[in-house]
Every structure is written in structure tokens, then in C-alpha cells.
Amino acid sequence: xxxxxxxxxxxxxxxxxxxxGWRGFVADWASxxxxxxxxxxxxxxxxxxxxxxxxxxxxxxVAYMTARMSTVVPWPNPSEVFALEIGGxxxxxxxxxxxTFVLISSSGTMALAxxxxxxxxxxxxxxxxxxxxxxxxxxxGMQAFEWTKLIHEGVRPWENPWGAPQFGSTFxxxxxxxxxxxxxxxxxxxxxxxxxxxxDFDDGRRGFFTSRKGRYESVEIMGLYWHFVDLVWVFIFAFxxxx
Amino acid sequence: xxxxxxxxxxxxxxxxxxxxxxxxxxxxxxxxxLVDYIGVQxxxxxxxxxxxxxxxxxxxxxFFMHMKWERLTLIYAILLPPLLILVFVGIMIYEANYTLxxxxxxxxxxx
Numbered sequence: 198x199x200x201x202x203x204x205x206x207x208x209x210x211x212x213x214x215x216x217x218g219w220r221g222f223v224a225d226w227a228s229x230x231x232x233x234x235x236x237x238x239x240x241x242x243x244x245x246x247x248x249x250x251x252x253x254x255x256x257x258x259v260a261y262m263t264a265r266m267s268t269v270v271p272w273p274n275p276s277e278v279f280a281l282e283i284g285g286x287x288x289x290x291x292x293x294x295x296x297t298f299v300l301i302s303s304s305g306t307m308a309l310a311x312x313x314x315x316x317x318x319x320x321x322x323x324x325x326x327x328x329x330x331x332x333x334x335x336x337x338g339m340q341a342f343e344w345t346k347l348i349h350e351g352v353r354p355w356e357n358p359w360g361a362p363q364f365g366s367t368f369x370x371x372x373x374x375x376x377x378x379x380x381x382x383x384x385x386x387x388x389x390x391x392x393x394x395x396x397d398f399d400d401g402r403r404g405f406f407t408s409r410k411g412r413y414e415s416v417e418i419m420g421l422y423w424h425f426v427d428l429v430w431v432f433i434f435a436f437x438x439x440x
Numbered sequence: 441x442x443x444x445x446x447x448x449x450x451x452x453x454x455x456x457x458x459x460x461x462x463x464x465x466x467x468x469x470x471x472x473x474l475v476d477y478i479g480v481q482x483x484x485x486x487x488x489x490x491x492x493x494x495x496x497x498x499x500x501x502x503f504f505m506h507m508k509w510e511r512l513t514l515i516y517a518i519l520l521p522p523l524l525i526l527v528f529v530g531i532m533i534y535e536a537n538y539t540l541x542x543x544x545x546x547x548x549x550x551x
Contacts, residue, residue, distance in 0.1 A: 218512065225513040233514050244518050255525040259532050266536035269543050276476050294473045301469055305462035308504045315452040417451055417506070424504045428497055435493035439476050440486070 243418045247425045250378075254429050257371050258436055264363040273359035275438050279343070293438050296339050297430065300379075303332035304427040307420045314393065314416035322416060323394035329423065330386035333379050340376045344369075371433055378426050389419045451506040461503040468496045 215234055216224050225232050233241045265272050276289040283291065310325035347368070351358045354366040392398065392411060401410045472492040475485055502508040507515055 215511075222512040222516065225511065233517075234511060236510065236514055241514070244514065248518050248521060251522050252525070255522065255528070259525065259528050262529065263532045263536045263539075266533065267539035267543070269540065269547070276479075290473065290476050294469075297469050297473070298466065301462070301465045304465070304500065304504055305458065308458045308462070309455065312452070312455055312458060421505055424500050427504075428500050431493055431496045431500070435472065435489050439472060439489050 261367040268361040270361040311420045314413040326390035333383040
């Protein structure tokens, strides 16, 4: 059987001419055709997955808000809890700030990897993806350090030395889920970087699982996931660490 | 407004744009860290945190995730549903206040 791999078939590209703005919005949904025009199924599905993940993290943050608002015991001050001693002085939130900058840097290198992927510069794209993976691994490492420190100080999901016991459970839940996302992102980045560096998207080598030809768009889709992980951290940083 | 036709097939944009967005993300992160470092409190603190957070989120989604150049159909399909979380937040604010009230009334002192 002929492979359907040349994905243009799957994209609804045979649709009538595209309108823009509101008329386009109505037209896209109003007919028996692919709604997301100019977007491959892979990218559309990644967006839908990210939307579902948005709700997962949204629920975690709402649960955290509810716990923090309804406790009669004062909430531990994150500015002090996450302070580090540097040269004898206590700097508030410094590790979290460094983690934030590392993750943003990794988002930047990921965006550049997508850029060079579309330029078909597979060396630069692959190396930038490996750099992104490295920065992500650094982030997870610092998170492991942070967890270790807090656990040594007596933070548990059911108690902590400074105040409301729910602090521990929400902290481990939210940062743990986010760290897991980063970890999986690092693994996928390494797999994709290998494909890019080997030139799979140039010589049309078929994937071992789907037996389809990959395209450099896969780098962009990988990037969507990675930027989403950074995006979630923006919200966690604001609501959990700064609030 | 956006030159959607020019980028219809691939999301390929000048590298300067990415570097500018990257720079702004650094600046905004530094600003939100300074809010804590300086120790701004009260309403000003919360509004600054939310402001910097929304600006960062907007930059990431619009430029790094290329949402700015997508068609409205995809933008609305992805960006409107999360607004429902705000409804959930509203519901849980009532619930949390009620829980707090019962705790204060029935477990005075919060033991």
C-alpha cells in the first residue's frame, strides 16, 4: 500500500480560498473540511494537547489558591523559605530567579533551533536543541537541589516548620508535575536532536514508530511543547513564589 | 496587520525578532524578581506580578509559539477555553471564603 506520509494530503489543502479575520473564522468552521488551515495535523494535535495540559496546571493552581485562602494558619513566606545564604547574606528567592533565567534561556535557544531548522541548517538546529536539553537538565537539577534542601529543613506534604501544612503538599505537587514535564521535554529534545543531526528530515528517512517521513516542522512542534513548559513556569513563578 | 499570507506554509521569521523577544523576557523576569527583592507589598505588588506575568506569557505564546501568525480559527480554539479557568477561580474563591468562615467559627484559634 502506498504510504500516506506526504502529509499535505492530511491537511485539507484542497479547501476553497482562505478568507481572513472574522469571515475566515466562520468559514473555517462552517463547512465540511479541515478547520485548521495551513496547520498540519501534528501541530494542531500538539496545540490540543497543550490546551488539555493548561487545564491540568490550571486545576493545580486553583487548588493551591483554595488551600491558601481557606487556611487559618499563616502561609509560609516564600521569599524567606526559598532564600539562600550567599557569602553570609541571605538573598531572597535567588535559586528560583536563576532557575527562571535558565528556563527562559532554554526557550530562546529552542526558538533559534526552530529558526535554523526551517533554514535546513541541521547542525545549528541540532546543537541548539542539545543546548536547550542541557539547560532543561540544569533546571531539573536545581529543582532537585531545592527539594533536597526543603526536605532537610523538615518540609513534608503534611507539615512544615513555618506555618500552614498545605504549603508542602501544594509545593511538591505543582513543582513536581512541572519538573516531570521538563524531564520528558529533555528526553524528547535529545531524541529529536539526534534525528535532526543525522539528517532524517533531509533524506526522508522514515521514523521507526510511524514509518512516515519527518519534516523540519517536527522541530517546531517540539518547540511548542518546550515553550509551553516555560509558559507554565511563568505562572508558577508568579503565583507560588512571588505572591 | 499580520502578513499571514507571507508565512502561510512555514513559521519562519527573522532571527532578530526572536532575540528581541528573548531580551524582553529577561527584562520582565528581572522586573518580577525585583518586585520581591525590593519588597513591594499590597495591591501594587499583586498588580505588578500579574502585569509582568501576562506580558511574559503573551510574548511566549505570540512569538515563540508563533500564535501571532496563525489563523483566528486556531487562536480562538486554543486561547478562549482557558478563560473558563477564571470561572473556576471565581467559584473556588467563594468556596474558600466559606471554608475559612466555618474554620474560624467552629475551630476558633485555628487549632
